[in-house]
Amino acid sequence: MDVKNGLGVPQETLDAEVKSFFESAPPLQNRDDISGKLEEFVERNSAVSGNGRGRRVVCVTSGGTTVPLEQRCVRYIDNFSSGHRGAASTENFIKAGYAVIFLYRRGTYQPYCRSLPEDPLVECFEITDESNIQVRQSHAEAVKKAITEHHAAVAEGHLLKLPFTTIFEYLQMLQMIGVSMSRLGANAMFYLAAAVSDFYVPWKNMAEHKIQSASGPLDMRLVQVPKMLSVLRKDWAPLAFCISFKLETDAKILLEKADVALKKNKMHMVVANELSNRNEEVVVVTANEKISVRRDKTQVGDDVENHLIRLLVERHSAYLENPDDL
Ligand code: PAZ
Numbered sequence: 001m002d003v004k005n006g007l008g009v010p011q012e013t014l015d016a017e018v019k020s021f022f023e024s025a026p027p028l029q030n031r032d033d034i035s036g037k038l039e040e041f042v043e044r045n046s047a048v049s050g051n052g053r054g055r056r057v058v059c060v061t062s063g064g065t066t067v068p069l070e071q072r073c074v075r076y077i078d079n080f081s082s083g084h085r086g087a088a089s090t091e092n093f094i095k096a097g098y099a100v101i102f103l104y105r106r107g108t109y110q111p112y113c114r115s116l117p118e119d120p121l122v123e124c125f126e127i128t129d130e131s132n133i134q135v136r137q138s139h140a141e142a143v144k145k146a147i148t149e150h151h152a153a154v155a156e157g158h159l160l161k162l163p164f165t166t167i168f169e170y171l172q173m174l175q176m177i178g179v180s181m182s183r184l185g186a187n188a189m190f191y192l193a194a195a196v197s198d199f200y201v202p203w204k205n206m207a208e209h210k211i212q213s214a215s216g217p218l219d220m221r222l223v224q225v226p227k228m229l230s231v232l233r234k235d236w237a238p239l240a241f242c243i244s245f246k247l248e249t250d251a252k253i254l255l256e257k258a259d260v261a262l263k264k265n266k267m268h269m270v271v272a273n274e275l276s277n278r279n280e281e282v283v284v285v286t287a288n289e290k291i292s293v294r295r296d297k298t299q300v301g302d303d304v305e306n307h308l309i310r311l312l313v314e315r316h317s318a319y320l321e322n323p324d325d326l
Contacts, residue, residue, distance in 0.1 A: 058188075178236030
């Protein structure tokens with residue numbers, strides 16, 4: 001077997017699986033619209049400024065992908081992720097001077113809106129008389145902060161939000177973003193916090209209509225999703241600084257799995273986290289180090305992402321100075 005890519009599969013097999021995934025995926029409905037927005041965003045942020053470089057741009061992925069079981073989808077398999085990590089990280093990257101492409105699952109946490117109640121429209125606002133609506137005093141601070149900071153990030157061209165639901169949408173959009181950001185060279189970063197399906201039903205094998213329960217037990221074959229992270233590194237954006245995440249529920253295997261992911265996918269860093277304490281602590285795994293990053297419990301409202309993004313920004317700076325050192 002001619003194994004060339006460290007993934008345990010011949011490169012030709014991986015290429016064929018990737019090709020088959022994209023050829024059989026239902027085409028994105030709004031591909032032209034996404035492509036136009038992406039081009040404009042990357043172009044604007046690649047303009048050279050006083051530092052002799054363009055702005056650094058990071059693609060933050062957030063939330064879980066779904067795997068539809070029927071083409072006219074009624075049922076699907078989901079991946080757990082609230083999107084809190086992605087939303088908090090986006091705010092921190094923008095604060096650090098990055099432009100962010102936020103590729104997120106519809107309905108998950110959004111940057112600058114994390115502290116709003118679950119149903120902000122009915123909880124934050126009240127009707128004072130027939131024609132006037134006002135913000136409730138109890139939520140005034142949070143609403144003001146959300147609106148001002150969000151509007152500023154979008155108006156200044158530092159935040160582009162692109163939603164997905166299915167694994168088909170997610171990977172097609174990630175490919176578009178990868179190819180578009182490749183022109184930024186090492187100024188580009190990928191921060192892949194989304195929980196991405198490992199298995200899927202190829203579109204051509206999928207039932208068109210709702211699967212009927214009268215037909216008895218459901219026997220369905222799921223195919224492995226091709227290892228797209230290695231394709232991102234090798235083909236889509238080879239110079240970008242890439243960070244992926246590894247989530248486990250069993251602490252005993254977490255760091256070993258993160259190490260394997262680092263090597264197999266040729267990531268620059270892998271952030272390892274355990275489901276139960278993911279908001280308290282993560283471990284950043286590199287080729288030579290395992291760095292524990294924790295939330296400061298003594299500071300009200302502190303998030304682990306405040307510390308994590310600071311570390312990643314530093315490492316990205318070092319990578320820009322010396323791309324071969326990592
Ligand atoms: O979205 P969230 O804040 O609830 O959780 C974040 C996370 C656990 C989904 C993320 O940190 C992560 O590990 N993503 C990758 C998951 C995976 O191994 O596929």
